[in-house]
Amino acid sequence: MSVTDVSTTAPAPSGPQRADPAGGRSEWSAARIALLLLRGRTLIVLVLLVVVFGLLSGDYLTHSNLILMTKHVSINAILAIGVTFVIVTGGIDLSVGSIAGLASMIVGGLIFNGLGWFGGGRIYFSTVVVVLIGIAVGALVGAVNGLIITRFRVAPFIATLGMLYVARGFAQLRSNGGTYPDLSGSSARGNTGFDVLGVKSWLGIPVAVWIMVVVAVIAVVVTTRTPFGRRVFAVGGNERAALLSGIRTNRVKVAVYVISGALAGLAGLMLTSELGAAYPDTATTYELNAIAAAVLGGTALAGGRGTIVGTLLGAFVIGFLSDGLVLIGVSTFWQSVVKGAVIIFAVITEQAQERLQARLAGRTA
Amino acid sequence: MTGATVAAAAPVDDDAVLVARHVSKSYGGVQALRDVSFTARRGKVNVLVGENGAGKSTLMKILSGSEQPTSGELLLDGRPVVLSDPRTAMELGIGIIHQELSLFPNLSVAENMFAGRELRKGRRFVDFATQRRRTREVLTRLGQDVDPGTPVGNLPIGQQQLVEIGRVLMEDVRILIMDEPTSALSNHEVDVLFGVMEDLRRQDVTVIYISHKLDEFRRIGDRVTVFRDGRLVAEADMTDTDTGWIVRQMVGRDPSSLYQRQATTPGDVLLEVTGLTCPGPARPLLDGVDLTVSAGEVVGIYGLMGAGRTELMECLMGTRVASAGEVRIRGELETRATVQRRLGAGLALVPEDRQRDGLVQTMSVKENITLATLSSLVRGLFLRPAPERATATGKVADLSIKVPSIGASVTALSGGNQQKVVLARAMLTEPVVLLLDEPTRGVDVGAKSQIAGIMADLAAQGYGVLFSSSELAEVMAMANRVIVLAKGRITAEYSAEEVTEEKLVTASASDRVLEDLA
Numbered sequence: 117m118s119v120t121d122v123s124t125t126a127p128a129p130s131g132p133q134r135a136d137p138a139g140g141r142s143e144w145s146a147a148r149i150a151l152l153l154l155r156g157r158t159l160i161v162l163v164l165l166v167v168v169f170g171l172l173s174g175d176y177l178t179h180s181n182l183i184l185m186t187k188h189v190s191i192n193a194i195l196a197i198g199v200t201f202v203i204v205t206g207g208i209d210l211s212v213g214s215i216a217g218l219a220s221m222i223v224g225g226l227i228f229n230g231l232g233w234f235g236g237g238r239i240y241f242s243t244v245v246v247v248l249i250g251i252a253v254g255a256l257v258g259a260v261n262g263l264i265i266t267r268f269r270v271a272p273f274i275a276t277l278g279m280l281y282v283a284r285g286f287a288q289l290r291s292n293g294g295t296y297p298d299l300s301g302s303s304a305r306g307n308t309g310f311d312v313l314g315v316k317s318w319l320g321i322p323v324a325v326w327i328m329v330v331v332a333v334i335a336v337v338v339t340t341r342t343p344f345g346r347r348v349f350a351v352g353g354n355e356r357a358a359l360l361s362g363i364r365t366n367r368v369k370v371a372v373y374v375i376s377g378a379l380a381g382l383a384g385l386m387l388t389s390e391l392g393a394a395y396p397d398t399a400t401t402y403e404l405n406a407i408a409a410a411v412l413g414g415t416a417l418a419g420g421r422g423t424i425v426g427t428l429l430g431a432f433v434i435g436f437l438s439d440g441l442v443l444i445g446v447s448t449f450w451q452s453v454v455k456g457a458v459i460i461f462a463v464i465t466e467q468a469q470e471r472l473q474a475r476l477a478g479r480t481a
Numbered sequence: 482m483t484g485a486t487v488a489a490a491a492p493v494d495d496d497a498v499l500v501a502r503h504v505s506k507s508y509g510g511v512q513a514l515r516d517v518s519f520t521a522r523r524g525k526v527n528v529l530v531g532e533n534g535a536g537k538s539t540l541m542k543i544l545s546g547s548e549q550p551t552s553g554e555l556l557l558d559g560r561p562v563v564l565s566d567p568r569t570a571m572e573l574g575i576g577i578i579h580q581e582l583s584l585f586p587n588l589s590v591a592e593n594m595f596a597g598r599e600l601r602k603g604r605r606f607v608d609f610a611t612q613r614r615r616t617r618e619v620l621t622r623l624g625q626d627v628d629p630g631t632p633v634g635n636l637p638i639g640q641q642q643l644v645e646i647g648r649v650l651m652e653d654v655r656i657l658i659m660d661e662p663t664s665a666l667s668n669h670e671v672d673v674l675f676g677v678m679e680d681l682r683r684q685d686v687t688v689i690y691i692s693h694k695l696d697e698f699r700r701i702g703d704r705v706t707v708f709r710d711g712r713l714v715a716e717a718d719m720t721d722t723d724t725g726w727i728v729r730q731m732v733g734r735d736p737s738s739l740y741q742r743q744a745t746t747p748g749d750v751l752l753e754v755t756g757l758t759c760p761g762p763a764r765p766l767l768d769g770v771d772l773t774v775s776a777g778e779v780v781g782i783y784g785l786m787g788a789g790r791t792e793l794m795e796c797l798m799g800t801r802v803a804s805a806g807e808v809r810i811r812g813e814l815e816t817r818a819t820v821q822r823r824l825g826a827g828l829a830l831v832p833e834d835r836q837r838d839g840l841v842q843t844m845s846v847k848e849n850i851t852l853a854t855l856s857s858l859v860r861g862l863f864l865r866p867a868p869e870r871a872t873a874t875g876k877v878a879d880l881s882i883k884v885p886s887i888g889a890s891v892t893a894l895s896g897g898n899q900q901k902v903v904l905a906r907a908m909l910t911e912p913v914v915l916l917l918d919e920p921t922r923g924v925d926v927g928a929k930s931q932i933a934g935i936m937a938d939l940a941a942q943g944y945g946v947l948f949s950s951s952e953l954a955e956v957m958a959m960a961n962r963v964i965v966l967a968k969g970r971i972t973a974e975y976s977a978e979e980v981t982e983e984k985l986v987t988a989s990a991s992d993r994v995l996e997d998l999a
Contacts, residue, residue, distance in 0.1 A: 341863045343855035350852055353843035359800065360838055361853035361906065362824040420843030474892070 147472055154469035158413055158429040158462075165433065169440035176443055183321065189435035190328035191383045191390075193428055195402055196409035197335045198379030200427045201372040203410050204339075206352040206419025207272035209376045211261060212406055214283035215254045216384030216399035221287040223250040223385055224296035224394020227307050240305035247313070251381040257283055258377020262370030280403070288396040296394040314390030324386050331379065335424045348372060352419025408455070409434050412462040414469075433458070497559070498523040498687050499544060499575070499656055504553030506539050513539040515711045516553070521656065524685040526678060528698045528719070531708030531731055532952055537691050540708075541658050544689070545577035546570030574655035578646050578662050586634030591616040593633050594648050619647040622680075624673040637762060639666045646674065656687045661786070663697060675701050693785055694990045695724050707731055728982040732954045747961075748776030750812070751945040752797075752828070752914045757806030759789075759796050761969070766792040768969040770806070774914050774945035779936055781960030782949040783985050789969040790949035791833050794918040797947075798830040799823045811913060824853070827913030831903050831920055833949075839903040840891050847873035847887040849902050854909045876905035880935060897928025904935065914945035921955060933959045953982050965989050 153160065170177040195212050202209040226246050230238035241249070257279065264275040301307035316323050339345040350358040351368045359365050383402075388394050411417065412433055413426030434455065441451045499521040506514040514536045521527045521544075529537045542548035544555070546564035554561050557573060564570045567577070584593050591612045600615075602608035616629035623643050633641055642662060649657060663671050678688055678701055692698040698705070699719060706716040707730040715730045752774040759767035767789050774780050784790045795801035797808065799818040808815045810826040832838035841849055850873045851858060858869045873887045882901045884894060891902055900920065907915060917936070921929040936946045936959060950956040956963055963980050965973040965988040973988035 337863075343859055343864060346848065346852070346855055346864065349844065349848075350841050353841035354837075356838045357841050358852070359820055360798065360830060360832060362821050362910070363852075364821065416843075420841070473890075 147475065151469065151472045154465055154472065155414075157465050157469075158426060158433060161458075162429055162433050162436065165436050165440060169436070169443065173440070173443045176440060181439075181443075183325070185436055185439045186432075187322040187324050188439060189431050190322070190324040191387050192402065192405045192409055192435060193328050193431035194331050194379050194383045194386070195406035196413075196427045196431045197331055197424055198376035199403070199406045200410045200413075200415050200422055200424060201335075201339075201348060202272070202376045203407070203415045203417060204348050204352045204419060204422045205369055205372050206355070207265065207369065207372065208276060208407070208417070209258075209261065209373065210273065210276040210403050210407075211257065211279035211283055212376060212380035212383075213399045213402035213404075214280045214287065215257050215377050215380035216387065216402060217287040217395075217397060218257065218283045218290075219250040219253050219381035219384035220388040220394045220398040221290040221296070221396055222253050223247070223310075224299060224388060225290055227299050227301050227310055228296040228394075230305070240301075240307050242306050243301065243309045243312075246307065246310070247385055250385045251378050254381020254384070255374045255378035258373040258375070258380070259370060261377065262373035265373070266366040266369050284397075284400070287398075291394075291396060293396055295396070299388065299392060299394065310389050311392065312389070313386045314388070315392075324390070327382070327386065331382075332424060332428055339424055344368070344371070349420055352421075354420070405434060406431075408459045411466075412459060414466060416466070416470075430462075496520075496522040496525075498557070499689075500556040500559075501540065501544065501550075502554050502556060504540070504543060504550045504555070506543060506548065506551050512711055514543075514550075517708075517711075517713045519706060519713055521687050521689050522704060523687050524682055525703040526682060526688045526690055526701050528702035528705045529689065529691045529708060530693070530695075530698070530705060530727060532954070535708040535731075536711040537708050538660060539711075541577065541660055541689070541691065544570075544656075545575055545658055547577075571652060574653060575658070576649040576652050576654035576656070577658040577660070578649055579660055582638075582641055582645055584633045584641055584645060587632060589630045589632055590620070590627060590636075590644055591629035593644055594619065594629075594651055596648075615651065616647070619650055622650070623647055623677060639670045642666055643670060643674070646677070650677070654686060656689065657681065658689045658691075660691045661693065662690075663692065663694065671697065695727060695986050696990050699724070724983055724986065728953070728986060732982060747778045748943065750775050751810065752947065753807075753809040753812075754797070755807045755809075757793070757796055757808070758804050759792055759801060759969075760804045761792075765969050767796060767803070770966075770969075770971055772947075772964055772971065774947050776943045776945055777940050779940045779946040779948070779959060779961050781956040781963045782947065782966055783951070783953070783956045783963055783989060784949070784966035785951060785989050787968070788966040788989065790951070790966055791918055792969070793966065794830055794832070794916050794949065797823070797916060798828060824910055824912075827911075829853070829907035829910045829912035829915055831900070831907050831915070831917040833918035833922065835899055835903050840899060842890075842892050844891060845888050846877070846882070846884050846891050846894070846902055849891045850876050850887075850905045850909065853906050872909065876909065880905055881931070895928075897924035897931070900924050900928065900932065904932070908939075912944065914947060915939060917946070917948040919950060920948055921950070921952070929955070953985055956985070957982070 166177070175181055195216070199209050199212060223246050226241060226249065227243070230240040233239050261276055261279050264270050265272050299310050301310060312323055313327070314324055318326060339348065347358065347363050347368050350361070350363060351365050355365055384399055387399055391398070409430035410422065410427045411430070413423065413428065413430030415422030415427060437455065437458065438451055441454065446454075497520045501517060501519045504514055504517045504519075505512070517536070517540060519540060529540070531537050539548065543550050544564070546567045546569055549565070555564060556562065562573065564573070564575070570577075585596060588596065591609070594616045595612050600608040600611050613629045620627050620629070623646065625640060625643055627636065627640060633644055636644070643666075646659075646662060662674065666674065681688060690698060690702065702719045704716065705719050705722055705727065707714050707727065709731060750773050754770060754772050757767055757770040758765055770793060772780070782790055782793065792801060796803045796818070799820045799822060803818065808818075810828065813826065815822060815826055836842070841852065844852075847870065851869050854872075855864065858864055858872065870887065876882070877884060877887060880901045882894075882898050882905065884898065891899060894902065904917075904920070915936075920932050920936070924932065933955075936948065940946050940961070948959070950959075957977075957980055961977050963975045963977070963985065964971055965975075965985060967989050973984065975984060
């Protein structure tokens, strides 16, 4: 049986029938405008937020507040960028908050106590090495996630849910639940300067924001300009087709969990540096904010669709919304309600966008 | 050969129990049935034959109430009826056994038999004991010694099919429609089923039976009706027909008008397969398959559903694990069966189900075309946009793919153009042997002949082409050599000169021959 040739036949059966051509044309352009608005919805929401809160509070649009809010966004944005890679392959990573916590505790211990060596000696690593170790710990946990998912065929939701508990448990075991209170290091041990990540500024802009910008730029380039990025989207769009095209789909999957884990490690260190101490429950539930930012930015949970810029905008919407609500004195309980509603609304509009896109695609062909 | 070609409405006679009168059905722009007048005769086995897409299944859906005709009417016992849904049809005594199983694998045999119409004890509780007893009775009638408590998913596929049949037998059916019920059955199970059908016939139950297997339906059928391209083209008493007549009616047109084939002298052997075996749940999916493809050759694999065509392609491509056998490409033994190795060695597969295995629906035409050859479009770490566009545009032009732009979503294309996108991707890998699994399924006639043309061109350029098909006309017209697969084994091989429809049909359904060999 031959399939309907879209290029030669009238509108798709599912679409509404149009009576007169003129009406059809105007409805079509209306649909295109609607699609444009839906595509830009995250940006529109962000602009609206800034305008509304700016009107409600005189402090909102000040230079210092904007910088502070952007700094607040940076940690969630970095987590969300990592999670975006995973979600685009059709997976999910629930363990990023716990990975951030584990990286925090490992690094905190290395700066505070050093590494115990044979004969009771202690080795202190330089801050740069410590930071690299923290990121490597995240990457390693991510690799374990990826291997569990690809080798043992565990659903990503379950594998990373398990890792959420395992990594958090190790974070607590590291200090038996205690805190590493002082991370300023000492120049004798050559491990000062950990506060650069979360406290210091460069050219008037917090280092955390610079890190976010660098991570975002690299992520945009990787997703749009490299074969690897293309393969990530292919695996999420249709894994079987990707496999038949010679893509090592399991490798791609492991790689995205490594990226997610490494960025979670980095975000954990930034948070620890900002707090000036390492707590075992650092970044608890941060995974949810990160996933929310990705979804808000148009990343499809089914895989295959998403952009880094969208995720970044999503992170900004969540951050600017929370801070704005704080500034105008809305209770934290209401903040939670609003945030949840925004996320659900985002997914509803995403569905609308996809339906509209499919309809227009059928007609332009 | 008195098979009268029917154009006028079938006469309404006493034998006519269920009649479709001038029935047409269209889906969107596709006309699936055109003015079909069909009569099912009381107490007879009415056989329907025709190629894929000829309209048999559509008619069955209309007769069983799951589809409504676009025009025309149905008569039951001479009175017009409207079968608005399958339940209404069932209440009127019309039962259907579908080609695809519609069982719940997680439920027991007895629960499946009574799904949706459970026997009650009191008002609320299911009467499991009676359900089980009646299930056992039906299973006995079907010659199956199966515990009614067994989950259906644990049964071999043939027994599952019999459960499906038992489910309908449990109802008080006067008219039983069977859509290729034997495709999953072993010969013994087929014999049992035919015994049951004889029984039904004696009880004056009318059977409407769709099948591709000529040797089978000739044993059981009383009447045969042939469909082609949505039309009823012929009907006759089975005794008045022979295999040749049926095949001629099925194929109809002169297939060579549609396809091109170039007579070539095969060059070096490019692909050599020996003893390829692939294990399956009941019997091997592939059983000691030997074949070769030479340069300049288009080799067709013909086989019915379940013959192992797709499995053969998958084993060659490395997406399915073979348990034994050797694959040599250009004389080199290929040991590790991974997709990357096979692509590297020079195989590329255009899969049967392009939606499931071929296209990345979320990507553009361009991204789909270049997906398998991204590494060749890289400078340093980055993709080069200009060469990528040029590559995609070139292939779009080569294969005359109709697209709004190469950046358009691949889902906006018609079936034939989508198929050409998958083909373009495979061709870009510069394969030595191109594998195509049912390349013309679900594409319109124009695209079919274009795809056939592309295959012939590739062969002329010195590539090897191996394709599979379940359509007689197609495989005969396109292939330089035809290999017939039945139940995982090669049963015959013909050159283009010696192949006939009858030979192919006989070889593809030669289960019995095989069992004698075994």
